[in-house]
Amino acid sequence: MLVSILHRVTGAGLSILGGIALVWWLVAAASGPEAYAAFQDCADEWYAVVIWIGLSWALFQHALSGLRHLVMDIGAGYELRTNKFWANMTLLGSAALTVLLWIYILGAR
């Protein structure tokens, strides 16, 4: 139930925030060094980093939950215990992947 609604919430959030970020980044890069520097100044603010961390978690959650849906689409994993187990694993997996990614990014700085 939670994982199912999270799939929609993270999907909508990724579409809106992630879509805007991707377009902004590419348009800034195509518009020249000053526009790109303005993008980078915004993207490096602490509140922007909070958004990046949130977006990366949303991406991992949506991807893992999406993979679970693909398995269910072929008709597997409907037994109550199996279903519940993999639903929980998407939550655990997305949290673990987010932590690992940001340890890597902040460690490499």
Add this chain to the structure above:
Amino acid sequence: MQSPLGRVRGLGSARSGAHHWWIERLTSVSTLLLLVWLLVSLLRLPDLGYGSVVEWLGSPLNAVAMLLLIASSFWHMKLGLQVVVEDYVHVDGNKLFLVMLLNFAVIAGAALAAFSVLKIAFAGGAA
């Protein structure tokens, strides 16, 4: 005399649901693969400054992969958001308006992103 809209109203499915469903799955897999490529590529760049990013996007392989990612992800966004609107917006007029707005926004976003990639690839990104 009956308008085409009047003739189809109340008849139910337009029989395009299975196509929507299949393209949503297809673009989910392609978007996932291309996002893994993007994440790994960005993590492997020495920095995310202007010079590095423009040089990286200038290579044909990277530019084409980015164009495919834009097509795949924005198509997936359109299909996903449309289902959310259709499920939660119950007033017909609002639903029609939001689905239209959503299609315009997704196409505008994809066009801006794709044009930017092409500009960097063909003109080196300089303004």
